[in-house]
Amino acid sequence: xxPDGLTEIFAVNGxxxxxxxxxxxxxxxxxxxxxGSTTAxxxxxxxxxxxxxxxxxxxxxxxxRARRPVAHIINxxxxxxxxxxxxxxxxxxxxxxxxxxxxxPEPDFHWRAFTDAVVGLAKSWRVRMVVGLGAFPAPAPHTRxxxxxxxxxxxxxxxxxxxxxxxxxxxxxxxxxxALELAFADAAIPVVTLWARVPHYVAGMPFPEASAALVxxxxxxxxxxxxxxxxxxxxxxxxxxxxxxxxxxxEHQAMVHKLEESIDASEGNAMGVDGVPSGDEIAxxxxxxxRGEEQ
Numbered sequence: 371x372x373p374d375g376l377t378e379i380f381a382v383n384g385x386x387x388x389x390x391x392x393x394x395x396x397x398x399x400x401x402x403x404x405x406g407s408t409t410a411x412x413x414x415x416x417x418x419x420x421x422x423x424x425x426x427x428x429x430x431x432x433x434x435r436a437r438r439p440v441a442h443i444i445n446x447x448x449x450x451x452x453x454x455x456x457x458x459x460x461x462x463x464x465x466x467x468x469x470x471x472x473x474x475p476e477p478d479f480h481w482r483a484f485t486d487a488v489v490g491l492a493k494s495w496r497v498r499m500v501v502g503l504g505a506f507p508a509p510a511p512h513t514r515x516x517x518x519x520x521x522x523x524x525x526x527x528x529x530x531x532x533x534x535x536x537x538x539x540x541x542x543x544x545x546x547x548x549a550l551e552l553a554f555a556d557a558a559i560p561v562v563t564l565w566a567r568v569p570h571y572v573a574g575m576p577f578p579e580a581s582a583a584l585v586x587x588x589x590x591x592x593x594x595x596x597x598x599x600x601x602x603x604x605x606x607x608x609x610x611x612x613x614x615x616x617x618x619x620x621e622h623q624a625m626v627h628k629l630e631e632s633i634d635a636s637e638g639n640a641m642g643v644d645g646v647p648s649g650d651e652i653a654x655x656x657x658x659x660x661r662g663e664e665q
Contacts, residue, residue: 391468399476400545403568404577406505410584420461431477439485464595504565511629516583524557528560579605
């Protein structure tokens with residue numbers, strides 16, 4: 371199905387001249403420990419001007435009760451509603467390379483139609499690589515650099531080796547990025563998702579070091595030029611805050627020390643532990659994190 375036939379699915383806001391762009395995907399609604407992906411994409415969009423290219427039809431893809439619009443009220447008068455939107459924006463990195471960003475809410479409905487549309491657009495733009503961004507809670511201490519893990523379909527498995535391999539066989543709830551990975555593979559477009567490993571005990575608070583690691587991983591993976599200095603400064607401040615919170619609790623100090631010993635002894639393991647958790651254990655960790663996000 372060509373993009374021209376998808377008018378009920380999205381609206382075209384602009385048609386920039388693109389030169390083999392990289393497509394970066396960071397959708398809200400799935401696992402984003404420490405707001406790693408959300409903060410990373412905000413930093414990326416803030417570095418260079420961007421413009422909307424595609425707006426997906428929220429009536430078709432989004433549950434408005436789960437993602438309610440925001441009402442703007444002045445002196446009791448409702449003047450407008452701001453609707454949640456999934457958008458593709460076009461920008462460039464610091465060196466002038468084209469980048470298109472798929473941002474906004476993850477679709478609640480019609481995933482197959484969504485993936486077909488996104489892949490069709492990527493093909494029409496001759497996207498050279500797709501990189502997804504995410505973050506998950508992991509058994510890692512905040513006192514060590516955030517490591518990245520990666521997922522990709524078989525055709526792009528070589529990209530995983532450049533980041534970090536999660537050993538073992540896992541079965542966990544999937545986000546739409548998993549469906550997109552397989553759809554891009556069918557279209558012969560290289561795709562990889564970068565996952566920041568956020569210390570599980572800070573997964574519910576902003577953890578900008580995860581965001582910095584994602585921005586730097588994206589730059590390295592896609593040969594792009596981005597500045598992570600601001601995120602690194604924020605990460606230093608956040609680390610000091612966590613240090614202060616832990617300093618008064620001996621049990622927390624012991625936990626961090628144990629995590630330090632484990633990750634230092636397992637250098638090279640993308641999960642940062644000697645024994646990789648089972649699929650049930652990781653799924654339980656993710657479900658507990660998601661329950662906390664819904665409260």
